[in-house]
Amino acid sequence: AQSVTQPDIHITVSEGASLELRCNYSYGATPYLFWYVQSPGQGLQLLLKYFSGDTLVQGIKGFEAEFKRSQSSFNLRKPSVHWSDAAEYFCAVGAWENQGGKLIFGQGTELSVKP
Amino acid sequence: KAGVTQTPRYLIKTRGQQVTLSCSPISGHRSVSWYQQTPGQGLQFLFEYFSETQRNKGNFPGRFSGRQFSNSRSEMNVSTLELGDSALYLCASRATGTDIEAFFGQGTRLTVV
Numbered sequence: 001a002q003s004v005t006q007p008d009i010h011i012t013v014s015e016g017a018s019l020e021l022r023c024n025y026s027y028g029a030t031p032y033l034f035w036y037v038q039s040p041g042q043g044l045q046l047l048l049k050y051f052s053g054d055t056l057v058q059g060i061k062g063f064e065a066e067f068k069r070s071q072s073s074f075n076l077r078k079p080s081v082h083w084s085d086a087a088e089y090f091c092a093v094g095a096w097e098n099q100g101g102k103l104i105f106g107q108g109t110e111l112s113v114k115p
Numbered sequence: 116k117a118g119v120t121q122t123p124r125y126l127i128k129t130r131g132q133q134v135t136l137s138c139s140p141i142s143g144h145r146s147v148s149w150y151q152q153t154p155g156q157g158l159q160f161l162f163e164y165f166s167e168t169q170r171n172k173g174n175f176p177g178r179f180s181g182r183q184f185s186n187s188r189s190e191m192n193v194s195t196l197e198l199g200d201s202a203l204y205l206c207a208s209r210a211t212g213t214d215i216e217a218f219f220g221q222g223t224r225l226t227v228v
Contacts (some may be wrong), residue, residue: 032215043119044204044219051215090158094215100171100213102148103207105158 002027002095006106013081014114020108022074023091030100032094033074033105036067039087050074070078086113117142119208119220126226127226133194136223138206140187146209147189149181154203162205164189196227 007084008019013019025031032051049058054065056064066074076092092103120139140147149161161172164183169209179193193200203224207217 008211029213034216035142041203041222041224043121043221046208046216049216052177060191096215098171100163101213102145102160102171102173103150103158103208103215103217104160107157 001085002016002093002104003052004091004093004104004106006089006109007092008106008109010110010112012112012114015083015091017082019076019078019081019085021043021089021091021111022076023074023106024072025074025091025093026072027093027095033065034092034094035059035063035074035076036090036092036105037061037087038090038108044090048074081111083113086111116227118225119206119218120155121204121206121223123223124221125189125224125226127228129197130196131139132196134196134225135190136191136204136206136225138189138191138220140189140206141210144208144210144212144218145187146211147183147187148207148209149189149191150205150207151175152159152205152222158205161191162188175204193225197227198227201225 003026034049035047050067088108090108091106122137131192146165152158167183180196183189203222205208205218205222
């Protein structure tokens with residue numbers, strides 16, 4: 001079955017430190033992978049996506065992610081975290097079924113940033 | 116270009132009532148999907164509409180229904196509300212039926228009391 005796992009429910013990093021959020025997926029075909037960010041009470045904002053090609057993808061707000069097929073992973077990274085990055089982050093895989101598409105999300109990782 | 120618009124932003128309803136939520140996709144987008152977000156279950160897919168037809172449905176009871184109009188706007192209806200229906204309902208817009216990239220609205224926060 002298709003699934004996405006984010007092993008870390010909550011992560012705290014100091015401002016200026018580097019960040020890596022983990023994501024593992026299970027999907028039979030070539031995956032379409034996404035990272036979204038959600039601030040409290042808000043919708044989801046797309047940070048970056050991977051469809052094919054270069055396995056290191058750049059996104060908005062200085063984020064990047066690396067697709068590793070052998071590890072079924074799509075980890076999100078940022079070299080230097082800012083206080084405004086505190087939010088919840090969701091990894092998702094795009095799936096096609098019944099002639100329609102949908103996103104399957106991980107449980108999310110809540111990021112706190114220490115001053 | 117305006118983003119995905121969901122109305123209302125907040126709703127409080129009583130158990131047993133019904134509710135209708137609205138979503139206007141990005142101009143030119145033809146696919147609308149709905150997701151339910153709760154602390155316990157996370158983000159779960161409800162259904163997807165494309166060209167006024169439901170193409171895919173998640174594992175939710177029949178109390179959850181939706182429709183899409185010719186202008187691509189979509190409504191979601193929940194009948195006989197239960198306390199467990201309290202959630203953030205998110206609408207996502209996609210350009211075509213074959214795009215997978217989705218853009219989300221701000222959501223409607225439904226509280227059932």
